[in-house]
Amino acid sequence: MSFWSIDQVAAVDGELAAIIKNEMMRQRTTLQLIASENFTSPAVLAATASVLTNKYAEGYPSKRYYGGNAIIDEAEDLAKRRVCQLFGAEHANVQPHSGASANLAVYMALVNPGDTILAMSLDQGGHLTHGSPVSITGKIYKFVHYGVSPYSSDGSGERIDLDQLRDLAKRENPKLIVAGTTAYTRIIDPMPFREIADEVGAKLLFDVAHPAGLIAGGVHPNPVGVADVVTFTTHKTLRGPRGGTILTGEGLAKAIDSAVFPGLQGGPLEHVIAAKAVAFFEAMQPGFKVYAQKAVENAKALAASLADQGFRLVSNGTDNHQVLIDLRTFDQDLTGKAAQDSLDRAGITCNRNQIPNDPRPPFITSGLRLGTPAETTAGMGTAEMGLIASLITKVLRHCGDETIEKEVLYEVRELCKNFDPYPTVSA
Ligand code: DSN
Numbered sequence: 567m568s569f570w571s572i573d574q575v576a577a578v579d580g581e582l583a584a585i586i587k588n589e590m591m592r593q594r595t596t597l598q599l600i601a602s603e604n605f606t607s608p609a610v611l612a613a614t615a616s617v618l619t620n621k622y623a624e625g626y627p628s629k630r631y632y633g634g635n636a637i638i639d640e641a642e643d644l645a646k647r648r649v650c651q652l653f654g655a656e657h658a659n660v661q662p663h664s665g666a667s668a669n670l671a672v673y674m675a676l677v678n679p680g681d682t683i684l685a686m687s688l689d690q691g692g693h694l695t696h697g698s699p700v701s702i703t704g705k706i707y708k709f710v711h712y713g714v715s716p717y718s719s720d721g722s723g724e725r726i727d728l729d730q731l732r733d734l735a736k737r738e739n740p741k742l743i744v745a746g747t748t749a750y751t752r753i754i755d756p757m758p759f760r761e762i763a764d765e766v767g768a769k770l771l772f773d774v775a776h777p778a779g780l781i782a783g784g785v786h787p788n789p790v791g792v793a794d795v796v797t798f799t800t801h802k803t804l805r806g807p808r809g810g811t812i813l814t815g816e817g818l819a820k821a822i823d824s825a826v827f828p829g830l831q832g833g834p835l836e837h838v839i840a841a842k843a844v845a846f847f848e849a850m851q852p853g854f855k856v857y858a859q860k861a862v863e864n865a866k867a868l869a870a871s872l873a874d875q876g877f878r879l880v881s882n883g884t885d886n887h888q889v890l891i892d893l894r895t896f897d898q899d900l901t902g903k904a905a906q907d908s909l910d911r912a913g914i915t916c917n918r919n920q921i922p923n924d925p926r927p928p929f930i931t932s933g934l935r936l937g938t939p940a941e942t943t944a945g946m947g948t949a950e951m952g953l954i955a956s957l958i959t960k961v962l963r964h965c966g967d968e969t970i971e972k973e974v975l976y977e978v979r980e981l982c983k984n985f986d987p988y989p990t991v992s993a
Pocket of ligand 1: 601602665693748
């Protein structure tokens with residue numbers, strides 16, 4: 567019997583079981599194009615729903631505060647060993663509940679309140695926890711932000727501006743430089759970041775939440791051993807449970823571990839850590855390399871088809887699992903919010919996103935971000951990406967038209983019938 571059978575929920579709580587079933591149905595019958603989402607394997611789901619959720623395990627393997635943790639220690643050690651092997655790291659902390667808490671722990675370990683940190687601006691493609699003024703990170707530390715180069719008609723613009731980064735580093739003397747993005751479609755080479763950090767005596771954190779699975783699959787460069795610390799979430803391209811992980815060398819291991827516990831967190835989520843161990847094992851298999859390659863191929867195919875339909879793509883294309891659309895040249899009155907809402911009603915799930923130098927505010931935006939991790943897991947290939955681009959175009963040419971939305975919803979459901987992410991799971 568599965569640990570996470572919905573029938574077991576239904577036997578106790580019909581109301582909640584219906585909600586779970588509806589969400590399962592939504593994921594199976596509509597297109598999931600949010601770049602930070604994926605479909606975990608049934609094994610990852612089952613580990614997440616295991617009895618490990620019952621155990622308090624404050625501390626670390628062999629150094630716990632409560633008894634009864636010998637078996638829990640084996641699970642956490644297994645996750646640590648596997649992720650170190652996967653990325654070639656000396657030390658792993660698999661306890662962060664999220665990417666946000668992983669990043670906060672790194673700041674706590676490496677710098678003091680008020681110290682200067684250089685990171686990518688949220689509105690240029692960075693992340694909230696890279697010092698946005700609305701994040702606790704932006705309130706505790708003095709963040710200075712770099713961005714991307716200006717748009718260029720030859721397609722070479724909108725890349726991380728390393729000249730600006732170097733100039734700011736020399737002027738501001740940061741204690742820490744943060745590399746990493748959430749809405750950026752190009753390969754990020756860690757070496758120039760290391761060189762600039764060394765020039766000014768800063769430490770380097772690389773947040774690889776988005777490309778972690780592409781790095782594990784060998785299609786993007788691995789910053790482990792180049793950056794002082796690497797953080798990531800386990801649920802995006804890496805296809806594990808929702809959570810965070812920190813990798814570092816032996817020299818910073820103690821500081822990082824103390825920042826996670828007792829600095830920021832209490833009892834770790836050992837059921838999630840067990841599921842991370844499963845995901846790390848899955849990412850070591852030869853099939854994961856193929857998956858990572860396909861996620862990128864699919865994004866390139868989706869980008870090319872959208873460009874053919876008249877959309878302008880930020881940075882003129884993609885090297886990863888994301889596509890960032892500037893909607894303004896397609897329809898200058900079309901906002902990211904209106905596009906997202908209309909696509910949602912048509913069964914195409916994605917998120918509005920600011921584009922570099924967006925004239926519209928973050929809640930409205932002029933951009934849409936699409937991603938291929940989930941539907942690549944479900945088995946879709948480049949032919950389906952062409953079809954998806956034409957469905958998106960059909961909706962957005964008539965944004966808000968209910969008849970078109972219904973027609974596309976029907977086409978989406980027909981497409982999804984052949985790409986069920988959970989064919990062995992009943993709901
Ligand atoms: N919300 C995540 C993303 O979508 O990229 C970042 O935390």
